[in-house]
Amino acid sequence: MRLNQATDYAFRMVLYLASLPEGTKITGAALAEKQNIPERFLLKIMRSLTAANIMKSYRGVEGGFALQRAPKDITLFDIIEAVEGQTELQRCLHDVGSCSKGCSGMCSIYAAFAGIQRNLAKQLKSYNFEDLANQEKAIKNAEEAAKAAAAPDEDKAKAE
Template sequence: MVLNQATDYALRAVACLVRHQGEKVEAQQIAREEVIPMRFLLKIMPSLIKAGIVRSIRGAGGGYQLAKKPKEITFLEVVEAIEGPLAINKCLLDYAACNKKGAPACSIHQALARIQGKLVEALREQNFANL
């Protein structure tokens, strides 16, 4: 499993805003400090805004700020804002996706569900205050 590039950029953009907490940060500054292509940054920021992680400041001299305290923003929240619900196998999101038609009784499904639970919990425990 590999998180997509947009998720990596989103994590770094939030980390940048944490470093500049309380300040308005222009997109160009985030892109420069985190080495994120501007087109990617402008594509991911709306998802972070929609998730309530980031706030947009419009107008001349606009930019971005955190919408929450760093300790309230988890890695899981950022990952899900960009990628949607986390699942290491599609049957963990939708039993109908199981070609075996028996996900609840499938030992592979049960093992993957335990692994996914640990991954979700680890991402939920990691917040931006303890970076």
């Protein structure tokens, strides 16, 4: 299973907005620039996120985009479903009649994939964007602290 590029961009857009103060609006152009996403592609993805009530779209001069829900209420699963649509690992998980063997979901392969699908959905729903934004801030703070700690050593080396 591989998620498409639009989903990756959607993760980045929602994560960025989740890191801003609640209710912050940003234009599509600014968001595209900050996240290095082609603007036309970003606007297409935003339509999916808006339709799924993840993003809110504002028109006009003061327009832009903002999160419709609190970051704690948006999960990785929500983004995948909004952008990719309903996803199943195996066709028969969605439509037992699609089985070419004709077993209508009564086989060991179906049972195995049904369990995997449940576990995958549960895992994806366990990651929300409030937690992810906090983790992202912690990573950036650690990087900055490491750079600051290395800077005096670099200054000493230059002086010698």
